[in-house]
Amino acid sequence: MNASNIQDKLADKTRPVFTIGVASDLIGMSVHTLRMYENEGLILPRRTETQRRLYSQVDIERLQCIRNMIENRGFNLAGIKAMMSMAPCWEIKGCSDSDRAQCDAYDHALEPCWVVKTKATICSEEDCSECPVYHEVTTCHNMKSFLKEHWKNV
Ligand code: SF4
Numbered sequence: 001m002n003a004s005n006i007q008d009k010l011a012d013k014t015r016p017v018f019t020i021g022v023a024s025d026l027i028g029m030s031v032h033t034l035r036m037y038e039n040e041g042l043i044l045p046r047r048t049e050t051q052r053r054l055y056s057q058v059d060i061e062r063l064q065c066i067r068n069m070i071e072n073r074g075f076n077l078a079g080i081k082a083m084m085s086m087a088p089c090w091e092i093k094g095c096s097d098s099d100r101a102q103c104d105a106y107d108h109a110l111e112p113c114w115v116v117k118t119k120a121t122i123c124s125e126e127d128c129s130e131c132p133v134y135h136e137v138t139t140c141h142n143m144k145s146f147l148k149e150h151w152k153n154v
Contacts, residue, residue, distance in 0.1 A: 013061075014135050016046035016054035023055040027063050034063070040077050041115035042066055042084070044129035058135050084112040087137040088147070095122055 009015060023045075024031045037043045038053075043062055045053040055063075069075040075083075085108065090100050099120035100106040105113035106120075113119075114128035128134055137143050 013057035014130075016056045016059075018055040018060065020045070020053045020055070023060060023063070026060055027067070029063065029067065037063065037066060037077075040081065041111060042077065042080060044114060044134055046129050078110075081111045081115070082109055083143070084137060085109045087113065087133055087143065089113040089123075089133040092133050092136065093122055093131075095120055099123075 018026065020031055020034055023029075024034055027034075034043070034045075038045060043055075043059055043066075045055045045059055048054060066080055069080055070077075085105070089095075090103070090106055093099075095103065095106075099122045102118065103113075103120035103123065104116035104118045105123075108116060112134075113123070114131070114134055123131075136146055
């Protein structure tokens with residue numbers, strides 16, 4: 001592998017490289033809390049073939065945002081999920097009208113799209129942990145920037 005390949009890999013913030021122990025240490029959150037956030041659908045660590053969780057830089061930033069919202073802004077988990085549900089996934093994925101009509105994420109405002117049970121065909125076979133919707137809506141600040149950019153010309 002040449003130096004350029006290594007640089008590309010290091011620059012890819014979506015690359016899952018941190019074990020749960022390392023992620024816990026980096027963020028200063030317990031392993032139990034990381035698992036709870038995953039069960040709540042706030043975070044989607046990738047899994048190895050042996051089912052070990054691996055976290056990316058995007059996941060670490062998301063976890064830092066979640067902690068900030070809980071500790072400094074008075075959010076609870078339900079509030080954070082509702083905020084994440086506002087991401088216009090149907091725009092990012094380019095869903096057709098018929099996809100939107102089939103998908104709970106288009107109308108529901110209680111949980112992120114990757115948690116909803118009934119998804120449009122376009123998403124039903126996807127691995128949400130690799131989806132741009134999950135990667136792009138990383139933090140509160142990111143969400144607002146994304147919405148501004150997206151609707152600037154509408
Ligand atoms: S693939 Fe998953 S994360 Fe991406 S838009 Fe569909 S439901 Fe959301």
